[in-house]
Ligand SMILES: Nc1ncnc2c1ncn2[C@@H]1O[C@H](COP(=O)(O)OP(=O)(O)OP(=O)(O)O)[C@@H](O)[C@H]1O
């Protein structure tokens with residue numbers, strides 16, 4: 142053992158860290174590769190064997206799915222529901238979070254606590270009461286119903302996330318704007334929101350994903366095939382007796398593509414450090 | 423230019439803390455007022471009340487004779503430079519400076535012209551396209567000052583604008599601020615805890631302590647005729663020597679000294695005698711009022727501060743002569759007519 146190794150025990154630690162990271166990376170990537178492999182195989186069986194790399198390259202499964210006469214309609218459903226959920230969620234979360242961050246009003250603490258409490262219940266628990274509610278409101282099989290449900294699910298998290306971020310924006314900036322003659326709304330719109338782009342990007346991504354990936358509630362509320370969202374359609378490939386694994390895998394990839402695209406599009410906004418340089422000390 | 427009157431203005435925070443009490447001053451148009459005092463004495467609070475960022479609990483604030491206690495900041499037409507600069511990080515220097523004018527719906531061409539003119543004045547023209555992130559502290563401070571100037575407000579407020587700069591830059595900015603004030607002639611309220619800034623910039627200084635005004639006056643007035651022992655020791659560096667004693671018919675007698683003094687005070691009254699370090703002169707042993715050994719010598723280049731032990735007391739002497747070495751015996755006497763006398767009980771000035 143060299144003197145260097147003796148005095149510096151770090152390399153073994155580093156190797157261990159790398160080994161652990163490699164294990165996790167493989168563990169994470171393995172199922173993804175498998176799905177890709179299944180999607181590219183023309184057959185509908187479950188892929189077995191250890192090799193996760195594709196051996197056949199057929200786009201038949203993708204063609205089948207995109208060629209489905211209802212696919213366009215269902216894609217539109219998913220897009221509209223997720224898009225509107227994101228818009229509503231981000232808008233309401235921004236305004237609510239700003240109020241929670243900057244104003245002191247009766248019920249502020251209770252409101253924050255209530256948001257936290259709603260996060261403690263699993264979504265499935267709410268299914269039956271929500272179904273009844275939707276039924277009364279005549280919102281079953283309607284996209285508006287899903288938008289409402291998804292927004293209310295996403296908003297509490299988004300409010301917490303954004304409030305935490307708003308709290309870090311120095312008060313001096315707002316006072317400075319106040320001295321410049323800005324109204325409260327101008328401050329919010331022209332100072333706070335532009336500075337919060339990273340947090341808003343995260344919030345938007347979260348809202349979108351909440352809506353885009355959700356299956357259970359959509360499957361419960363939407364009984365008409367024309368009202369399905371993509372995850373519901375996807376689940377239909379898994380039957381009681383047979384499962385079209387190839388279609389299922391290809392569908393899964395198609396569904397995850399927009400989320401990935403969105404992630405990459407927002408990536409540059411997810412980088413922090415936007416407020417640096419404005420105030421000193 | 424505006425006249426600003428504070429009439430018994432006071433601030434009590436919601437937790438019951440009295441940060442400022444009965445602050446009264448009549449600031450003339452174009453006057454440069456500096457608020458000084460130790461940390462936590464209510465300087466920022468006073469400034470923020472004038473700005474409209476903090477509500478006024480008691481008294482009245484008038485700008486050009488109009489009561490503005492309840493007016494929103496933008497209705498007061500004042501501009502403020504923050505200690506932290508508080509530049510908008512997502513805007514360029516130009517946009518930072520233009521923001522206030524844009525909100526006032528000033529025509530674009532006018533904004534452009536006004537910002538360029540001020541930028542030239544402050545030598546920041548080549549920074550206008552940069553964001554705050556890409557500027558040094560001194561450059562940011564200039565932008566912050568430019569943002570205030572460009573609006574041409576009635577009153578300028580500065581809250582320790584130079585305290586984040588290094589010593590050299592601070593000196594340079596101080597001189598520039600002084601020049602700027604002379605060219606703009608705008609009414610200004612400037613907060614600092616640096617007495618050099620206060621002495622050099624102010625038309626009048628307001629010295630605060632614990633939310634109470636101690637003295638208001640021209641810099642040399644505070645220096646030459648401090649109203650109480652707090653003012654006496656706060657203004658001037660090194661601080662004035664204070665010695666407790668008793669008024670006698672001929673002068674003042676204290677522990678190990680006797681000095682002649684004419685004028686104020688009654689015989690037998692406990693008093694505090696004040697002598698500025700530059701008014702203590704080395705003398706022959708026979709003429710000495712104070713005698714003691716030299717403990718520490720601080721050479722400053724053009725002058726030296728000599729710390730001399732006189733009984734319990736450490737006396738500071740400021741001398742331009744070659745200083746004695748530590749351990750040497752020193753005989754000192756105050757220059758006649760340069761003594762300050764304060765009441766031993768109230769610490770107020772007697773004469
Ligand atoms: N929001 C507040 N609530 C209660 N007390 C406050 C509040 N803001 C300031 N104070 C208190 O009021 C006093 C004056 O504060 P202020 O900020 O005016 O001091 P300052 O003279 O500017 O001090 P510094 O030189 O440290 O900036 C301080 O004792 C401070 O603790």
Ligand SMILES: [Mg+2]
Nearest residue numbers: 465466467581
């Ligand atoms: Mg302060």
